[in-house]
Amino acid sequence: DGGITQSPKYLFRKEGQNVTLSCEQNLNHDAMYWYRQDPGQGLRLIYYSQIVNDFQKGDIAEGYSVSREKKESFPLTVTSAQKNPTAFYLCASSIRDTDEAFFGQGTRLTVV
Amino acid sequence: DQQVKQNSPSLSVQEGRISILNCDYTNSMFDYFLWYKKYPAEGPTFLISISSIKDKNEDGRFTVFLNKSAKHLSLHIVPSQPGDSAVYFCAARFFSSNTGKLIFGQGTTLQVKP
Numbered sequence: 001d002g003g004i005t006q007s008p009k010y011l012f013r014k015e016g017q018n019v020t021l022s023c024e025q026n027l028n029h030d031a032m033y034w035y036r037q038d039p040g041q042g043l044r045l046i047y048y049s050q051i052v053n054d055f056q057k058g059d060i061a062e063g064y065s066v067s068r069e070k071k072e073s074f075p076l077t078v079t080s081a082q083k084n085p086t087a088f089y090l091c092a093s094s095i096r097d098t099d100e101a102f103f104g105q106g107t108r109l110t111v112v
Numbered sequence: 113d114q115q116v117k118q119n120s121p122s123l124s125v126q127e128g129r130i131s132i133l134n135c136d137y138t139n140s141m142f143d144y145f146l147w148y149k150k151y152p153a154e155g156p157t158f159l160i161s162i163s164s165i166k167d168k169n170e171d172g173r174f175t176v177f178l179n180k181s182a183k184h185l186s187l188h189i190v191p192s193q194p195g196d197s198a199v200y201f202c203a204a205r206f207f208s209s210n211t212g213k214l215i216f217g218q219g220t221t222l223q224v225k226p
Contacts, residue, residue, distance in 0.1 A: 042219050090156070
């Protein structure tokens with residue numbers, strides 16, 4: 001079955017630690033995205049990538065970093081510089097940036 | 113600056129009746145609009161979309177209407193079913209500098225009562 005997989009579903013980290021969220025897709029999609037959901041604020045774009053080895057900042061990129069070394073993978077690192085890292089993180093992909101995005105199941109990150 | 117707005121945080125309707133979810137946008141360069149449905153602790157799933165060259169798109173019980181002059185779109189669900197209870201996000205896309213990123217609204221929580 002094709003799909004987009006995020007792991008883990010729940011993640012706990014101590015304040016000041018970097019943490020990397022995994023996102024893998026086997027849909028052969030070119031474009032991948034990371035969104036963050038906070039209560040009452042919808043989905044806000046963190047980073048996106050249209051092609052391997054290329055990515056752009058979204059609206060709230062500060063405190064985050066990404067890499068796109070493989071078409072299938074787009075990991076997101078939440079660094080200690082992110083002021084409010086506790087949130088629900090969603091990864092998505094699309095055939096090109098012209099099509100609707102398909103989402104993973106999300107990772108809930110809690111920083112204590 | 114919220115470019116896509118869903119001003120109603122919640123909506124409650126009776127099973128079998130019509131649900132109307134609204135969305136407003138500010139950027140006239142948006143040329144593609146989408147609705148997503150989301151259950152708690154899950155990723156959003158695509159529901160229906162509409163291109164800016166159309167004013168209506170229908171898929172089964174779901175119809176999306178686009179009023180470009182008013183910069184407004186709406187999602188109609190008829191008849192509403194309890195399984196439709198979820199958070200609904202509208203999203204808009206525009207092509208600037210060869211990007212196609214989706215801009216989401218805040219979401220509207222729909223509750224369909226049996």
